[in-house]
Amino acid sequence: MNENQLAENLMYYRKKKGLSQEKVSEYVEVSRQAVTKWEAGKSRPGSENLIRLAQLFEVDTETLLGNGDRETSSTQGDVSISKMPWFFMGISVLCILAYIIHSAITDIFSIGIFICMFILCIPIQLFLHIYFSSAIKNDSFNGIAGFDDRIEYNICEVKKLLAQIDLHTGILSAVYIFLLCVINSINLKMQWINGFLIVVYILNFIAGIEMSSYKMADKIYRREDDRRRARRSIPVTAIYILVLCAGIGITGIVFEVKGIENNTLPAMKICGLLISGIMSATIGFLSENSKIKKWNPAETDYKTNKTGIICLFICVIMYGLMCVV
Numbered sequence: 001m002n003e004n005q006l007a008e009n010l011m012y013y014r015k016k017k018g019l020s021q022e023k024v025s026e027y028v029e030v031s032r033q034a035v036t037k038w039e040a041g042k043s044r045p046g047s048e049n050l051i052r053l054a055q056l057f058e059v060d061t062e063t064l065l066g067n068g069d070r071e072t073s074s075t076q077g078d079v080s081i082s083k084m085p086w087f088f089m090g091i092s093v094l095c096i097l098a099y100i101i102h103s104a105i106t107d108i109f110s111i112g113i114f115i116c117m118f119i120l121c122i123p124i125q126l127f128l129h130i131y132f133s134s135a136i137k138n139d140s141f142n143g144i145a146g147f148d149d150r151i152e153y154n155i156c157e158v159k160k161l162l163a164q165i166d167l168h169t170g171i172l173s174a175v176y177i178f179l180l181c182v183i184n185s186i187n188l189k190m191q192w193i194n195g196f197l198i199v200v201y202i203l204n205f206i207a208g209i210e211m212s213s214y215k216m217a218d219k220i221y222r223r224e225d226d227r228r229r230a231r232r233s234i235p236v237t238a239i240y241i242l243v244l245c246a247g248i249g250i251t252g253i254v255f256e257v258k259g260i261e262n263n264t265l266p267a268m269k270i271c272g273l274l275i276s277g278i279m280s281a282t283i284g285f286l287s288e289n290s291k292i293k294k295w296n297p298a299e300t301d302y303k304t305n306k307t308g309i310i311c312l313f314i315c316v317i318m319y320g321l322m323c324v325v
Contacts, residue, residue, distance in 0.1 A: 005066030085170035277318030284311025
């Protein structure tokens, strides 16, 4: 075995993963100086440390030792993003064009419906696909919500998760754009259906991401403590999103049932209660997440934050008042 080859490979794979020597030393549970000596060829890791390094860099030990093809091995964990999202984006664009042409001919064009379909297609479907593709290609995940560079991730599994979310977003957006196009082209004159579809879209979008994250938690995180924190935070996020959607849904129902018009005193009261409820829920969510991040699963069992419960209770009261105003 070539000692210099091992040293070169250690540095090569560490940089490829975007890890510092300190991060590597923490994972292997040695000093940073030991990692420095390994990469300088002044010493070599023992068998146990070599196995852990191979696991961290997602290669086999033979490749790390210089007995395999480094370039071939380095592509084994690569994840390419599917071209299918572009196909679903094409369907979305065709649906939008069909709606514009048909509604213009029949004189039922609605700028509100067009904006909804445009937002689902461009800012969500297109931009997310471009952003996820760039993250997967460049191994850059710092802009991804929830990604923390202090946590040790299995990068290959993170890429798979992003590719899965990207495909889910493409399919979901195309389906809902198609439904909006069909329902509004036949002019059912039931405006509440559009609001209902948007709320259901948001719920499906969030639920798909949360379920994918929950299922892949064991693969994404390298340390058990991080896995347990992730499992604990996912239900909290799901409840928060449900509370937000419930508030928006209740507001729409109250406006529709009571025939409340915009820019009136009752409308301002309801919107004020909605904002108060959302702010309370947000405070509770942030408080709960902060406690989860500080929680040490190895020492204590997790107990729900009292602040989060109180804030949720206040939110429910605000929503209840919206119905009786």
